[in-house]
Amino acid sequence: MKKAVHFGAGNIGRGFIGFLLSRSGFEVTFVDVDRELVDYLNKHGRYSVVEKYGEKETVIPVEGVKAVVFEEEGEIIKKISEADIITTSVGPKVLEVIAGVIKKGLLKREKENLEPVNVIACENLIRASTHLKEYMLRDSDKQEREIISKIAGFPDAAVDRIVPPQERDYSKVLVEPYFEWTVEKPGFKGKILEIKGITWVEDLEPYIERKIFILNAGHAVCAYLGYLKGYRTIEESLQDPDILNTVTGAMREAAFYLSKKFAFEGLEEYIKKTLDRFKNKALKDRVERVGREPLRKLSINERLVRPAKEVADLGAKPVNLAKGIAAALLFDYPEDKEALRLKEMLKNQGMEYVLNYVLGLSREDADLIRLIMENYNNLLGERKS
Numbered sequence: 001m002k003k004a005v006h007f008g009a010g011n012i013g014r015g016f017i018g019f020l021l022s023r024s025g026f027e028v029t030f031v032d033v034d035r036e037l038v039d040y041l042n043k044h045g046r047y048s049v050v051e052k053y054g055e056k057e058t059v060i061p062v063e064g065v066k067a068v069v070f071e072e073e074g075e076i077i078k079k080i081s082e083a084d085i086i087t088t089s090v091g092p093k094v095l096e097v098i099a100g101v102i103k104k105g106l107l108k109r110e111k112e113n114l115e116p117v118n119v120i121a122c123e124n125l126i127r128a129s130t131h132l133k134e135y136m137l138r139d140s141d142k143q144e145r146e147i148i149s150k151i152a153g154f155p156d157a158a159v160d161r162i163v164p165p166q167e168r169d170y171s172k173v174l175v176e177p178y179f180e181w182t183v184e185k186p187g188f189k190g191k192i193l194e195i196k197g198i199t200w201v202e203d204l205e206p207y208i209e210r211k212i213f214i215l216n217a218g219h220a221v222c223a224y225l226g227y228l229k230g231y232r233t234i235e236e237s238l239q240d241p242d243i244l245n246t247v248t249g250a251m252r253e254a255a256f257y258l259s260k261k262f263a264f265e266g267l268e269e270y271i272k273k274t275l276d277r278f279k280n281k282a283l284k285d286r287v288e289r290v291g292r293e294p295l296r297k298l299s300i301n302e303r304l305v306r307p308a309k310e311v312a313d314l315g316a317k318p319v320n321l322a323k324g325i326a327a328a329l330l331f332d333y334p335e336d337k338e339a340l341r342l343k344e345m346l347k348n349q350g351m352e353y354v355l356n357y358v359l360g361l362s363r364e365d366a367d368l369i370r371l372i373m374e375n376y377n378n379l380l381g382e383r384k385s
């Protein structure tokens, strides 16, 4: 039986990647920092994936899974040395944390003369696998760098399936029925593995940009505007005609940029399908989850600022993306550390600092900055009244 090691037994880990690997006949070992979750998976060796759209529900069992807690470095290194594939869904910020132990596992493979393996980071981050590799190379000497490049492939991927916050019940994961896992074939080392659900592509860039700059951008705009108006979920927020208009407009603005960059067809259809997925009543996807980590989401190469800047550079006005950015600057959910940090930065260092150092905007982006500030002041006014 082929073996997979997956870092992050959270929503995407269990509800999407671990699920597909298991259904493709891999023995899946999850690695997670959550000891209770690890103990549950080891005790039961199974859980269910509940696919739901509206009232329609399908329950699919996932069996034969194992888990290791992140502290057990020796065990993880051993698992990596025995694996046929290594995947992650820990969140972009955690890739740096797991790079060290994956590297140790790869070095062990080389020492024992084992076959190369592929490491696929399944995160909402452009070129996430490449980033993970770079973290490893950064902390390596010349010889280790050569070994890592020889013993492992790091194909980049785009992952798409909405998995909302779950009830604290490890036995099941609620997901939407839809999924898309796109992997860049040239980055894969060795013979392509048969994994159900993967779409192999020669060039990932159009797919990942479409995913992050249309879907995740629209999602974020909805979350931040919904949060400001006091809505709880994405679906509830989209019942507000103003929010629906802005979200649709933001996705269309990003689509305008993407259609110029790649000869894309069917982007309007993609937007429509995405909105239908957002409106899935079964998910009850909280605006706080979708808006989580606003400093990450507001950074220069991310879902909001990057398409807005691209549209502005094309001479058009990204009015809806600018409104989403303005709303993100007002996201002050107290349980989100980045939201608190953003609030503090705005208070202590001021807006100009945040625009420069968080959003990466400079004087050259004067028109976009003006648009963001107009919206920011309007939203602030609405909030106070």
Ligand SMILES: NC(=O)c1ccc[n+]([C@@H]2O[C@H](COP(=O)([O-])OP(=O)(O)OC[C@H]3O[C@@H](n4cnc5c(N)ncnc54)[C@H](O)[C@@H]3O)[C@@H](O)[C@H]2O)c1
Residues within 6 Å of the ligand: 007, 008, 009, 010, 011, 012, 013, 031, 032, 033, 034, 070, 089, 090, 091, 092, 094, 097, 098, 122, 123, 124, 125, 159, 160, 161, 162, 163, 164
């Ligand atoms: N939820 C979605 O709808 C969705 C869809 C597509 C992509 N993604 C992306 O997938 C990634 C994970 O998102 P999620 O929603 O599953 O988050 P999540 O919080 O549910 O899962 C992350 C898991 O990683 C674990 N973790 C943290 N530090 C770790 C470490 N050092 N080693 C091993 N595990 C560790 C956490 O305990 C948690 O179980 C993110 O990059 C996200 O952007 C999420």
Ligand SMILES: O=P(O)(O)OC[C@@H](O)[C@@H](O)[C@H](O)[C@H](O)CO
Residues within 6 Å of the ligand: 124, 159, 160, 161, 162, 163, 215, 216, 219, 220, 289, 290, 291, 292, 293
């Ligand atoms: O995971 P994040 O924080 O990058 O983004 C929040 C959501 O937009 C995201 O998780 C979507 O649900 C997902 O990307 C759908 O495939």
